[in-house]
Amino acid sequence: MKSMLMGRMKDLGILLVLVVLVIAFSILSPNFLDPSNIFNITRQIATLGIVAVGFSFVLITGGIDLSVGYQISVNVVVTGMLMSQLGVPWYLAVILSLVLGVLIGTINGLIVTFTGVAPLIVTLSMMMILNGISYLVSKGLPVFGFPREFSFLGQGAVAGIPVSLLVLIVVWAIGLFVLNKTPLGRYFYAIGNNVEAARLSGVPTRATLITVYALCGLFTAIGAILLLSRLNSAQSATGAGFEFSVLTACVLGGISVMGGRGSLFGAFVGVLIVGVLDNGLVLLNVSEYVQLVIKGVILLTAVIYDATSKNSAGRRKQIGGVSIFRQGAKAAA
């Protein structure tokens, strides 16, 4: 009970950070609160928010998926070429894109589960592989020329509400449902807290871990489709660095990189903070390089806070290390 209360207070603390940021940007930039800019922000955070759901799942199991950025690159390039060069109908391309996402995620999950190599290393390698593949497929050239209907997903609106926002809301509802209401969500937390106790309690740890990476791939594909639709073009650099934005959002929101802890509510606030920050810094004409430094400092701060908060320090001692560096081996044992 006490820890739940503390969790809530942590959520509220991060909410306060968001409020302060919004106030600061609205003072510094008169355009910030402009309805068209708000509309813009919601479209910009759609992809981040959707990927954050799957990414949060993975973090909660004690893993990490650094390949999400280049999963997006491969996905937008492949989906874009399906439509523009092979003439595949947009809805079929969307379905194939989702299949591709699940496939990549499943490969990550299989390697993590059956080799016991740390998820950090597995997905870092996958990130490089996907980066290469995206360039090979696109030959380094931008891909464009999609059917008009396709652009509706990322740019259109229904009753004044952006479609991408609607998709985001649906994905978040599904995420909340899976995490809080289903056995699968319980397994995520159990594995993240103590994979060996979970396994010895009959939790299907391997199947759960493969599923979590597959889900991460699926959500990443959904985010990629919206991004592709919004940008109306794709290139290999599209998803570069995205993994760090997602990681920052999740950790800011209180999802522990040590696994087992955090809520999607918190992660959502984290997504809003990153989204507002991205938008506000651009409005203020802060240079891209300065933006990088700011974001890096924020990620570092969030991770340090996570690692040094009282709960985590105790847990680390108890479980003997940061789990993303060692979780796979036990699950595979």
Add this chain to the structure above:
Amino acid sequence: MSAPGGIDVRLSGITKEYPGVVALGGVSLELRAGEVHAIVGENGAGKSTLIKVLAGAVPATSGSITVDGQEFTKLTPALAQSLGIAVIYQEFTLVPSLTAAENVFLGHFLKRGAVLDRKSMDRIAAEQFARLGVRIDPRVQVGELTTGYQQIVEIAKALSRNARLLIMDEPSAPLTAAEVEAMYGVVDALKAEGMTIVYISHRMDEIFRLADRVSVLRDGQYVTTRGITETTRRELINLMVGRELSDGYPQRESAPGDVSLRVSGLTGNGVQDIHFEARAGEILGFGGLIGAGRTELAELLFGAKPLESGEVTLRGQSVVARSPRAAIGHRIALAPEDRKRHGLVLEFSIQDNITLPHVAEFAKAGVVDRKAERALADKYMADLRIKAPSPNEIVGNLSGGNQQKVVLAKWLSTAPEVLIFDEPTRGIDVGARAEIYRIMNALADEGRTILMISSDMEELIGMSDRIIVLREGIQQGVLAKEEITQESVMALAAEGEIV
């Protein structure tokens, strides 16, 4: 390395308050140089806090500690160490990837110039281990050692720091009978050298074997100190629990039924060719030393480790399990030795731990029915008398006895026919132990088959209908009820070893 004579330590009115809790309320105690002073009390009596205050790990709220005539109101870990106070905690402070010798010398490595003097360290560490009656290769990685051997390294490490007051927090808990005997020898030798030893334990036999005097704590209060010859087991237990409690093991009219579990030629995970039959309603004990293969056998039966060959049947059906999940499906359960690491998700609530093996069965259209979960948790909390404010209490906050009951509740809710208990009462206080025994007996009376691994000889003999003894992964024999004695078990367990 020899103890340069023990120290007199006097605690006066030591009080330690945490917000809302008085962990220690004005405890005064006198520890005399060269004595073995046992401190007993149930979990939560304040023993751990007292140790931490003595070691300087937590400051006392009030009171003072006088060491060899010098009075301190606050000790720090460094100060306590320089005074020669050393603690062997239940949780070791070893680095698994370093060698045994490196661990012994951790923080004060021997050097030759700027280079580590491994030869000297290995030699001295080996001497220390020999003195503790155990042969450990000083160059073996500590992570490769079993818990029992790790503890020996831990003790050697404390000795290498010229400890004059050695505080041992339930040192025998993870040891097998032979190792306990060896450890008694060490305690005797250290005492002969004049070392002051504070010995924390739940086990009456070792207190009466080792201690000169014994102090009792209860609910953070000092109760009394007695010379060991002036008291009895029964009196100590009553002083600890503050009420009359029957000593020993609950009597059970054992009436084993038909053979339920048949194991033949079981090989793998370090055990070879295990054969036995167990009956419904029987408590079948497993004796042996550390590393004898008992836990490994349990892991095989439970599907936690892969089987190389052999057959396991339950009422005629093959129940060879390829995973714990499969074993649970075959109605086999395992309450593991290390319940904090393997038995429970400590960050989960009581309720979520109990339903973890079958949470999917609580799902209606994909949604877990928390009300049904709650009802189940409430039922088991009442049945097993789990002491906690609600099923939402985080398991990590419970005492060892209540944690073990949560493990049992989890398994009972899967309706197992075979329950494997690996060290069922390790680290559990006297009152809760009796309850665990009562539950185990009740389960046997219901016709379930109980396999119990225990390194506590009294428990093994007191609870088992028959005992199978393993040594080095090989079955040494089966002892029928009337054949069971401490000597007959040890004769099989430790053949060829010095007991």
